[in-house]
Amino acid sequence: MLIWERPEPASRSTLSPLSRERIVRAAIGLADADGLQAVSLRKVAGALDAGPMRLYRYVDTKEELLDLMVDAVYGEIPAPPPATGGDWQAEVRSLARGFRDTALRHEWLADLLGGRPQVGPSALAHMEATLAALRSAPGIGDDPDTLMQALQAVNGYVFGAVRHEVAERRVERASGLTESQWRAATGPYLGRMLATGRYPTLAHVVGNASEQAPAEMFDAGLAVLLAGLTAGLSRGTS
Structure with a gap:
């Protein structure tokens, strides 16, 4: 099942709660600062003060993480204004x-x-x-x-x-x-x-x-x- 259709794990009451959104935003922050070479599940976990194994409850592979990052960036693109006169x-x-x-x-x-x-x-x-x-x-x-x-x-x-x-x-x-x-x-x-x-x-x-x-x-x-x-x-x- 692709990451887009896989349910997110239920949240746990911990000192550093996780979610796919938090994981993706942390990964984007690392990539913005130092490029894709700075992105790994271990480094993202460190940025979130969480153990790396916890991230695997939300994301199976680095490839899935990259897909999520790309889609989050697509989500920042503003929708075009309504066309006037069929432009x-x-x-x-x-x-x-x-x-x-x-x-x-x-x-x-x-x-x-x-x-x-x-x-x-x-x-x-x-x-x-x-x-x-x-x-x-x-x-x-x-x-x-x-x-x-x-x-x-x-x-x-x-x-x-x-x-x-x-x-x-x-x-x-x-x-x-x-x-x-x-x-x-x-x-x-x-x-x-x-x-x-x-x-x-x-x-x-x-x-x-x-x-x-x-x-x-x-x-x-x-x-x-x-x-x-x-x-x-x-x-x-x-």
Whole structure:
């Protein structure tokens, strides 16, 4: 039986009462501070001043604990405001931005993205909201295959963008160089390489593109995806 359907043990009158929620929140605190490598049932038990064996009454494995942590984070994503005038793109943007903001508060989430979909209640609610928004898009409608293709396209972009942004943050912390400092250090080499003429398109972009903040880049990429999403899927199913 999956953790989502397994009843929680009855509480006991002890000096350090436990619950799945307390266990998950303690694990998230450890992961937020020091990454997933800091999460183990033993360390969580220590944070809760409880014996490790007591935790096994609530969670069987570390994998179950990670599933619970991910679903708790999904639960922090705010629901999109009601769409006005059938603006499905506004709903998708709201959900995507909410996911990004939440993932950046819990950087370890980036390490658990991809693979099989999360099936906890909060993750399912987020998937339902995204599918419902996409369902009202022109050219998508009720066809389940087209809906799943659209969902995979949106999730692929959002997950990839979040993982890239988290990786950039980690590199900056590890190297001690900000983005501008890194550009200054690599600028002379890149200039020499572009001057060879072997990378004309890259030279055009580097020389003319405007500098954007990460949130602006995220929104711009999402806008490109949504603008072409319905047309591409409609052609593929016609």
